Amino acid sequence: MSDNYVYNAAGLLAIVIVGALLIKVVKALLISTPTIDVLGPEGLKAQDKTVNGSSSARAATQVVCTDPATGEVICELPAMTAAQVNERITQARQAAEVWRRSSFKQRKLLLRIMLKYIVSHQDEICRVAARDSGKPLVDAAFGEVMVTCEKIAWILSEGERWLKPEKRSAGAMMFYKAARVEFHPVGVVGAIVPWNYPFHNVFNPLTAALFAGNALVIKVSEHASWSSLYYGRIIEAALQAAGAPKGLVQIITGYAEAGEALTKGQVDKIIFVGSTQVGRHVMRAAADRLTPVTLELGGKDAFIVCPDADLNQAVPTALRGAFQSCGQNCAGAERFIVHSDVHDTFVQRVAETTNRLRQGPPLGQGMVDAGAMCLPGLADKVAELVDDAVAQGAKVLAGGKVVHPAGAPGGQFYAPTVLVGVTPSMRIWQEEVFGPVLAVARCSSDAEAVQLANSCPFGLGSAVFSRSQRRANAIASQLRVGMTSINDFATTYMCQSLPFGGVKESGFGRFAGIEGLRALCVTKAVAEDRVPWLMKTTIPPMLQYPESKEDKLGH
Numbered sequence: 001m002s003d004n005y006v007y008n009a010a011g012l013l014a015i016v017i018v019g020a021l022l023i024k025v026v027k028a029l030l031i032s033t034p035t036i037d038v039l040g041p042e043g044l045k046a047q048d049k050t051v052n053g054s055s056s057a058r059a060a061t062q063v064v065c066t067d068p069a070t071g072e073v074i075c076e077l078p079a080m081t082a083a084q085v086n087e088r089i090t091q092a093r094q095a096a097e098v099w100r101r102s103s104f105k106q107r108k109l110l111l112r113i114m115l116k117y118i119v120s121h122q123d124e125i126c127r128v129a130a131r132d133s134g135k136p137l138v139d140a141a142f143g144e145v146m147v148t149c150e151k152i153a154w155i156l157s158e159g160e161r162w163l164k165p166e167k168r169s170a171g172a173m174m175f176y177k178a179a180r181v182e183f184h185p186v187g188v189v190g191a192i193v194p195w196n197y198p199f200h201n202v203f204n205p206l207t208a209a210l211f212a213g214n215a216l217v218i219k220v221s222e223h224a225s226w227s228s229l230y231y232g233r234i235i236e237a238a239l240q241a242a243g244a245p246k247g248l249v250q251i252i253t254g255y256a257e258a259g260e261a262l263t264k265g266q267v268d269k270i271i272f273v274g275s276t277q278v279g280r281h282v283m284r285a286a287a288d289r290l291t292p293v294t295l296e297l298g299g300k301d302a303f304i305v306c307p308d309a310d311l312n313q314a315v316p317t318a319l320r321g322a323f324q325s326c327g328q329n330c331a332g333a334e335r336f337i338v339h340s341d342v343h344d345t346f347v348q349r350v351a352e353t354t355n356r357l358r359q360g361p362p363l364g365q366g367m368v369d370a371g372a373m374c375l376p377g378l379a380d381k382v383a384e385l386v387d388d389a390v391a392q393g394a395k396v397l398a399g400g401k402v403v404h405p406a407g408a409p410g411g412q413f414y415a416p417t418v419l420v421g422v423t424p425s426m427r428i429w430q431e432e433v434f435g436p437v438l439a440v441a442r443c444s445s446d447a448e449a450v451q452l453a454n455s456c457p458f459g460l461g462s463a464v465f466s467r468s469q470r471r472a473n474a475i476a477s478q479l480r481v482g483m484t485s486i487n488d489f490a491t492t493y494m495c496q497s498l499p500f501g502g503v504k505e506s507g508f509g510r511f512a513g514i515e516g517l518r519a520l521c522v523t524k525a526v527a528e529d530r531v532p533w534l535m536k537t538t539i540p541p542m543l544q545y546p547e548s549k550e551d552k553l554g555h
């Protein structure tokens with residue numbers, strides 16, 4: 001038995017034991033938590049389909065929700081106007097005034113109610129997310145449900161600790177003062193989110209914003225709005241069961257106009273999760289009211305494979321990093337930088353597996369590894385970038401084309417692709433693909449790997465694989481990014497006390513973790529006398545007004 005098998009078996013055993021323990025802990029935690037009743041997804045289509053008027057009139061006033069894997073229209077929802085968005089902000093503000101005085105006990109109850117529902121209805125939640133976004137159920141279980149549950153569990157266990165007043169040193173001169181920082185709710189958080197994880201993108205800002213004592217107005221993407229009907233019902237039922245004020249969470253459906261109204265509206269903090277291009281608009285719009293923004297923008301993560309990397313570990317991780325949710329991840333591995341010594345073995349192994357992947361509608365017959373592209377036109381954009389790279393000398397070892405799987409004539413699919421011979425001068429190295437392309441460049445030293453990794457406008461996540469953790473850390477420390485996972489991919493996202501965010505065109509500010517939770521608060525500095533009955537401070541006589549040279553300086 002090789003070292004690798006022993007290593008993998010031990011890792012698997014550890015995961016199984018820890019997983020079983022976690023399930024027990026979560027169940028015990030939720031035992032005395034109220035259960036909520038929510039109309040399930042089966043009620044969505046009939047009840048919420050509100051098709052009215054001619055198609056041209058509908059275009060501006062309705063969001064047409066389609067299943068990206070089949071092209072079927074699922075329902076239509078209102079495209080809210082600026083006036084409607086402002087009305088929702090006003091309602092949220094009224095609720096925020098009440099909720100800011102809520103206790104941590106009540107906020108925890110709210111999160112426990114949500115967690116209990118999510119754990120017991122994960123299948124429905126995944127199926128709805130899969131239908132809305134085109135991702136396979138496994139990807140939904142992993143990226144929508146598991147991550148959300150883990151984030152809620154972290155806030156429940158540590159959130160209060162990080163939002164409690166924190167003592168600070170007052171310094172030598174102010175030794176008689178007690179100094180602290182307090183974290184108060186900002187008020188109304190406005191969040192604008194994309195379509196790639198319809199469930200997680202809503203619950204991620206929601207749980208943190210509400211736990212910090214805020215109201216939330218959240219604009220969901222026009223390309224994944226249908227699921228917000230079901231998820232909105234979960235939220236409403238949980239708020240009611242926890243005794244939270246009505247209107248605390250407002251879901252906005254619509255297009256750019258609705259998003260812009262939110263950024264220009266009376267909100268106290270904006271979290272924008274989306275493209276770099278729209279992020280720039282958001283920042284400009286927020287400037288008028290000086291509303292603070294956190295920008296979580298595009299990514300193009302480098303995945304560095306050193307010559308001493310364990311390929312049994314790196315290859316499966318590379319495949320998941322590139323193809324999870326068909327590559328529609330902000331922190332998606334898009335640039336593989338592989339040392340010449342292991343390059344050929346690495347590409348041969350990733351190509352061999354990629355050629356065996358099954359692709360099709362996630363809710364169709366049979367198991368699929370890869371689903372559909374959610375955004376209309378994205379499959380063609382991926383094709384354009386791959387074709388451009390090929391025209392400049394890159395070679396396709398797997399996939400490389402738009403496909404039409406059986407049973408999905410109207411679906412949007414691009415085949416999982418392995419591309420080798422990629423160079424920084426190619427568009428595919430510089431532009432975000434947001435699709436299932438594992439693009440490989442060759443390097444011959446650690447210094448070259450660093451230089452290649454940094455030769456890109458984005459700086460969100462990254463990964464470094466080497467049997468020497470010292471070597472991997474030395475490389476990681478030179479990467480201009482917000483996050484690095486050593487011998488793994490995107491695990492910083494699963495370590496819940498860590499912040500999430502990028503540098504350069506990937507944005508700024510931090511979301512999630514301790515920094516992210518605190519970023520939803522007003523950080524207030526407070527100083528008071530340390531021992532007021534013993535030492536009260538007043539302005540020394542020589543500094544008191546009115547100034548008088550004779551009196552004070554003795555002249």
Ligand SMILES: NC(=O)c1ccc[n+]([C@@H]2O[C@H](COP(=O)([O-])OP(=O)(O)OC[C@H]3O[C@@H](n4cnc5c(N)ncnc54)[C@H](O)[C@@H]3O)[C@@H](O)[C@H]2O)c1
Pocket residue numbers: 192193194195196219220221222254255256257258259260263273274275276277278279281282295296297298299329330331375432434460
């Ligand atoms: N860094 C992260 O955490 C993260 C996470 C997921 C996705 N993303 C990024 O999101 C992008 C894909 O998502 P997308 O196509 O939905 O992005 P997008 O920027 O086109 O849209 C995001 C949201 O912004 C809204 N919007 C559009 N124009 C607006 C405007 N002028 N003012 C305000 N809001 C406006 C959209 O309606 C949508 O809800 C990718 O670039 C991806 O990397 C980033």
